[in-house]
Amino acid sequence: MLDDYVRRHDGVVTLSQAQQCGLSRFAVNRRVRSGHWRQCARGVFFVDDRPFTDAARIRAAVWSNGDRAAATGLAAAWWLGLTRFAPDLVEVTVPRVSNHIRRPGIRLRRRDLAPADVIERNGLRVTTLPLTVVEAAARRGGGPKLVDQALQRHTDLSALWAAHLRNKGRHGSPAARRLLQAADVGARSEAERLMIRLLRAGKITGWKVNQRVVGYEVDVLFRDAKVAIEIDGFAFHSGADDFQHDRIKQNAIALAGYQVLRFTWLDLVEYPDRVLKEVERAICAR
Numbered sequence: 001m002l003d004d005y006v007r008r009h010d011g012v013v014t015l016s017q018a019q020q021c022g023l024s025r026f027a028v029n030r031r032v033r034s035g036h037w038r039q040c041a042r043g044v045f046f047v048d049d050r051p052f053t054d055a056a057r058i059r060a061a062v063w064s065n066g067d068r069a070a071a072t073g074l075a076a077a078w079w080l081g082l083t084r085f086a087p088d089l090v091e092v093t094v095p096r097v098s099n100h101i102r103r104p105g106i107r108l109r110r111r112d113l114a115p116a117d118v119i120e121r122n123g124l125r126v127t128t129l130p131l132t133v134v135e136a137a138a139r140r141g142g143g144p145k146l147v148d149q150a151l152q153r154h155t156d157l158s159a160l161w162a163a164h165l166r167n168k169g170r171h172g173s174p175a176a177r178r179l180l181q182a183a184d185v186g187a188r189s190e191a192e193r194l195m196i197r198l199l200r201a202g203k204i205t206g207w208k209v210n211q212r213v214v215g216y217e218v219d220v221l222f223r224d225a226k227v228a229i230e231i232d233g234f235a236f237h238s239g240a241d242d243f244q245h246d247r248i249k250q251n252a253i254a255l256a257g258y259q260v261l262r263f264t265w266l267d268l269v270e271y272p273d274r275v276l277k278e279v280e281r282a283i284c285a286r
Helices: 003-007 017-018 025-034 054-063 073-079 130-137 143-151 157-166 174-181 186-202 241-254 266-271 272-283
Strands: 010-012 037-041 044-047 090-094 106-110 118-119 124-127 208-213 216-222 226-234 259-264
Touching: 003 130, 010 017, 010 054, 017 025, 017 044, 025 044, 037 054, 037 272, 044 054, 054 073, 054 090, 054 106, 054 124, 073 090, 073 124, 073 130, 124 130, 124 226, 130 143, 130 157, 130 174, 130 272, 143 157, 143 174, 143 216, 143 266, 157 174, 186 216, 186 259, 186 266, 208 272, 216 241, 226 272, 241 259, 259 266, 266 272
Parallel strands: 090 106, 226 259
Antiparallel strands: 010 044, 037 044, 118 124, 208 216, 216 226
């Protein structure tokens, strides 16, 4: 029973869990003294016959802070499969009134999480996907890319806003609000403004905004160079009808002799230098 439990929980076990499996405190201490178990924190152990993985590290960090602790931020994002790499610093949220001490490798956040914002995944308490997205996106290493991916594959904007509003005042809340506002109905307009600022900062001239070509309005047009730029907001805004219309429009403009470049809000925020180089290459080639 204990072996199966340890296997399913990345080699991590607490004292109370070991006792539920029939081990006494003396038996646990004997395993620690013999080197078979490693003590990660008070009452939390790692069965040292396997690699100490990222999953074990995060599980031990959360369990070392009590039954009401939960993985949050980028740690929760990795646990839920939203990010590829686990963070070096494990963010753990504990109740506002608690006496847990800070430990190396763990960043403690103290606040009371609503039951609606916590789930159990693989035996570990973590924030729900919507709250995880809005919190992790505001952390260094998260950003708009995380929001974009979540909106495309996992959740919708209303759920993100609901989680954000239930948790106002938390660390990173203003940054999360700005990301959600950019992803809201004005995402495309905000992306257009970002493109204009980028062109001006790069001292690229010869363009006009909202110009018509063969009956269609183009976001940014280099008429002399015959280059049309289309700006998309977050990918989730494109439904099937919008997708079909955009392709018909793009083909018509291309058949009129224009090169069409498409950039997303994410391109402009995360890869501005690459966007400028592509624009410069296109207008210089004409």
